[in-house]
Amino acid sequence: MKGVDGRVRIIAAVLFAVVTTACSRLDILTAIMFSAVLLAWFARLPVVETIKKLLSMDGFILILIATLPFTTTGTHWFGFSGFTASVEGGQLAMEIFLTANACMLSFLALVAAMPHPAIASGLRGLGCSKNLIQILLLTIRYIETLRLEYQRLRTAMQARGFQPRNNLHTWRSYGYLAGMLIVRSLDRADRVLAAMKCRGFRGSFPTVAEDAKLTKADYVFLWWFFLAVLFVVVWQWG
């Protein structure tokens, strides 16, 4: 999996997501989920971290999944204290759960596991706009810096005895914190641009990877992938 070209992996991830979201049968979705786990296995994703990531996404859809059985009308499934859950609602919830997790897992395995420059050159190889890629790369780099900056400001506040309460002082301080974060980010952006100019930056990143030809491993991967997709398509709609 490591040797597979960035372009191939990105295409595969997109195809995976399209097919998965179009599928509605639970048995097929379960199979797809399994193949996503398989992909994750091939990509050697760290188990605990990956599960944590999936769970943090599941947190977002938890409410949806928990309420869907009760808000969808249909055949009686179970009920308590006046609420009744429907089988259809349960199925719908399961479908959403499987789709979301399979898409996320396959994306982590196919795309996110690549080193950032590889993602960039993959996108470039697929004809993605240079500016967008730059924004992506810089975002990846600077989200962490932003978080650190935020933490530094927070510790600075805490070091002087700041405790969040529900009063004007607290909200004003949070306002300063947010404002300061924005001002500092803008400032830093200016200085980083200056630093980049000093090293010969003239508006676009040097292409890191030469446009490599697809290797045999890439084709083998692609063929397997297409076969799997075809299989799913026939199963669902055939």
Added chain:
Amino acid sequence: MVVFLGCAVCGGVAMGLIKLTAVSFSYIPDKPVISGLDFELCNAERIALSGANGAGKSTILKIMVGLLQPDGGVVEAFGRVRTKERDFYEVRSRAGLLFQDADDQLFSPTVIEDVRFGPLNQGLSQTNADIKAHQALQIVGLSGFEDRVAHKLSGGEKRLVALATVLAMEPEVLLLDEPTAGLDNKTMARLVGILEDLPQAMVIISHDQNFLKKLVTRRVNLVPT
């Protein structure tokens, strides 16, 4: 702030690598940070640029490489007058600026990517850029740091990596803005060794007199008017 001084080495003859003539600059209109500044850096010179906090030292270095445009005066570098942004492309490649804050200078995820960014911009191939990057890291004694995450290094390590990013471009002139900030005695001694061995002409800003004593050939002091 005003000053200054022809060149003791070449006596003002046209050997200057970088030359500022009657340069003035202000961030806020009518509040000049520097005015009427004359300055010249000649071959093989190591100049200490000193002055109080806020005297405008960092500002001068930025003017030299065109990051700030002076309100008046002439900036000459490598034998040509430089005015427009385009003129400075070449200057930035030949005069490497080490920023006062290393965090501003390092922007790539990993050390190696950051160090080879300059060489790649100079048009080198991937392989050659890598070679340059490794050499530069070796000079500053950070071989083996290639795949470290840049923003998770210690303050002193960041300084050295920042220096490596500058050296990797093989500039003819080094403009160093407080290179010793945050370095321990041992690392500082090593830095002195590194800089002594380098052939480049330098402008060094530092408040550390010991450090300067070991390196510089001439001192320039910014005095307020």
